[in-house]
Amino acid sequence: MLARRGRSPGAGPPGGYDKYAFEPFAVAVDLAVLTIRADALEVLLVERGQEPYAGHWALPGGFVLPAESAETAARRELAEETGLSDLSRLHLEQLRTYSDPGRDPRMRVVSVAFAALLPDPPEPHGGGDAAQARWQPYRTPGPLAFDHDRILADAHERVGAKLEYTCLATSFCPPEFTLGELRRVYETVWDTALDRPNFRRKVLATPGFVEPVPGAARLTGGRGKPAALYRAGGATALHPPLLRPPSEGRP
Amino acid sequence: MLARRGRSPGAGPPGGYDKYAFEPFAVAVDLAVLTIRADALEVLLVERGQEPYAGHWALPGGFVLPAESAETAARRELAEETGLSDLSRLHLEQLRTYSDPGRDPRMRVVSVAFAALLPDPPEPHGGGDAAQARWQPYRTPGPLAFDHDRILADAHERVGAKLEYTCLATSFCPPEFTLGELRRVYETVWDTALDRPNFRRKVLATPGFVEPVPGAARLTGGRGKPAALYRAGGATALHPPLLRPPSEGRP
DNA sequence: CCAAAAGTGTTAGGCCTACACCCATGA
């Protein structure tokens, strides 16, 4: 240790320049892909076909290839899992990196976790690795493989917090959406009810959050007055923030 | 690729279970250690003694050892760099992971970056690897090695944002501090002036942010009325948040 | 006495909450 107390990466990789002389790390990505279907928060899960955790559900993910960044690997894995071709509107956000030495029993795996938001989710085609992929309600999954319960909880918390001070909610919506649909994103992720008039004013008062689609309207639930359509605006931050109503947990 | 489209880590590491059969990754940590000295934001930098970037300044850091988590590696590296023995009050926050394939010319290095806050920083003893370590004003560093300019900027932004809605500011302060010292933390990181009376009320109105030290008082600048002393309270979150005054950049 | 910093008071305005109310549509 003393001989190589590392200044990253000044002192050189462990063992000097012999890349193969040390216990190797594998670098993976894990994806907490969230969507909203029928006013319920859902998450994309895959069933593992092999040990360890065979038969358990897990977050999709995979190993980073030698020439890829973690972001690139995440987009590739997601495209493979969902069969989605147009990932241009996909919001991909790096959550954090999980690096406990024992998190994978086979070898040392450091995993970069991402939260991803999808509108209009396609049905995933069951993976070719004897594992099926499926959207499942956020609450039900029960114990996931590895530390994926924790990653999923972190993703939910991060997304919930980001709704407060960014325009992230539009990433859950189709290209054109009503303010009711946008409000339902907040209500679903936060699991609270919001005052409709106040929400409307708040969103419209934030420059660049949404911009109206001229003349267009749509019936949301088959009933009621047709609602005006909006597109995501250019803004990315919300000032002032749209705070979650204080609940029992948060005073 | 198709043979091993990885479900993390369902499909197994690249190359199946032969850990040594693929181009290895190295996993490093980089630390943006911030402190406040004489009302100025400073960052801990090391001068590189070897190629690449020999003679350039860089963030301290090093490689994760086989049995360590990234957090453990970060604390170890920081203790080695600064010679600080008591890291119990140290706030260490994972920033994000930088994984561009070309970020280190020698081999594939994936780096987990941390932001760390230190009160009363010790003088670092220059490293044994022909590299010196030094506190430097945040603004001056000029181009750092690798992508460390970006990491440092991300750390500053993250810390600035966290001051708004957490009690993080007390991590910059000694165990007992005055409200003036706490306010100067905000003013230094945000580079703005805050209204003293309003800041005081805001802090005292947040339950658990600070708690008074009975009877104690201290002169801050050699002049003026002695200020009451406070300790960090048990709370971790700020509701409602203490928002940065809107500036030109943020409307 | 003066400067500097801590601490207290006060006031005006803004934002936000909580409603009440009207409009348009399908059943």
Place this chain on the structure above:
DNA sequence: TCATGGGTGTAGGCCTAACACTTTTGG
């Protein structure tokens, strides 16, 4: 005509920014 969801208006309250003022210390 009723239920449902969209859209508008408004009164009250809380929070905050802004600034005046007092207190306590060192020079």
